[in-house]
Amino acid sequence: MKILVAVKRVIDFKTNIRVKADQTGVETASVKMSMNPFDEIAVEEAIRLKEKKSASEIIVVSIGATTCQETIRTALAMGADRGILIQTDEAVQPLAIAKILQEIVKRENPQLVILGKQAIDSDNNQAGQMLAGLLNWPQGTFISKIEVSDHSATVTREVDGGLETLELKLPAVVTTDLRLNEPRFISLPNIVQAKRKQIDVIPVQELGIDVQPRLTILKVTAPEKRTAGIKVNSVAELVDKLRNEARVLS
């Protein structure tokens, strides 16, 4: 069974982001970039499935600028087998991402596609569900557990009230939540080995898919900053303030 994993290059999660003064977006020049953490979990899960002999090959795909090859390389160093970069310098919105992935699925015939539940930059949480819809495949979103057998996958989903377990017919699309696994550290020999693994670079135009953005971004702004209030000296003072100043307690 082949597994396709989609990875996105984003601003590293530990970085404090800065909104550009001209309100066109967020500053990315000379900012540390990494693989989207949810995608790292997706790559890790694919590798674990391969280690359990549930999968035979792991293909990692990324959509974006040439620099996304670094992100693919990271996935290869973790243990994925080969990479595909769909190259574009434009920002691609979720529906277009899903259409590109649909085309890759057509070419590669994976039985399972694993994506992060959302990218930590645009926070859309859409691409996986959209891909499943376009393919008319079952979807397991926000999963914290997966078990794969010959024709189906059993997934546990993190839903608002607790957990939900579903059985999905394969092929299927799943999206990862945080508790699915803890991604491994990459060893030096694996980094060296990953350099020899293949990455196919395909310009997005060659796919013949309409990737024009459907939403126009009018501006990006910083949220109103909340300022620190006061320090109180005792619990009695705190309760007094909450009752008589903030009036949030009776």
Place this chain on the structure above:
Amino acid sequence: MKILIIAEHNNQILKTSTLNAYTAAQQISDEIDILVIGNACQNSIEQAAKIAGIKKVLVAESAVYEHQLAENLAPLIADVGKSYDYIIAPDTTFGKNILPRVAALLDVAMIADVIKIIEPTIFVRPIYAGNALTTVQSNDAIKILTIRTTAFSAATFTENTVAPIIKIEKVYENNLSTFINEEIHVSTRPELSAAKIVISGGRGLKSAENFKLLEALADKLGAAIGASRAAVDAGFAANDCQVGQTGKVVAPELYIAIGISGAIQHLAGMKDSKTIVAINNDPDAPIFQIADYGLVADLFTSLTELQTELDK
């Protein structure tokens, strides 16, 4: 402009999130219908019909919709929704699971987690876990939105009028996915994302046993219990009470953070609370930078004192 709201319910009651989504919809148009999909969900249907101002209740009731799975809900919503200008659901795991799939079937974009409607085609949504806001314009014929529930108040019910109920006869089968089971935490406390007061605990509580100390206080205040990711990862609290970027976003009247340092990812989930209280023994904890009232103290002593002080 016609709007279709997708009801979030559990076959018994309509979730408050539906009422938040309805309030957002009212800022666009008054022509609002609601679609209730489920099985043996008469009570949810009756409640939906009593939402003040709702025009029609569309009902798809069948055993195949019992667990509201995306595989057959999406084509149903897409078919019903294609004669509307807007399809709107709350930005909960329910809405997030289903609406993107609907958008793909209708070949339109989706705008997730809307916190403000500026014009009928212009919306504001948070990105980078709320560290930036983006204002986007949609030019698609059908606009599909999920609504951040804490950004819009809940609409009310009325006993005066009851909207007409229209059954959808066509049934959409699902041969792709099967429900196996669920573990839903039942609590007598208010729902975390709708509670007026939230008490959250962090790693500072040191153990699952200590975490339980929050319960008595929560019961006294009628509060919901939340937790930081660190506390959830350490096994002190269940995952569904996690507040933060990757958990739930809350904006109660009063948020009390106990033993929470205030990682960016936690702040993203609670910084829109009206009043924030932080109790932590570390005076440099980042949580104090956004707290209205900060108390640097041992949190176990403070918890006991709080109990006594609240009784006064």
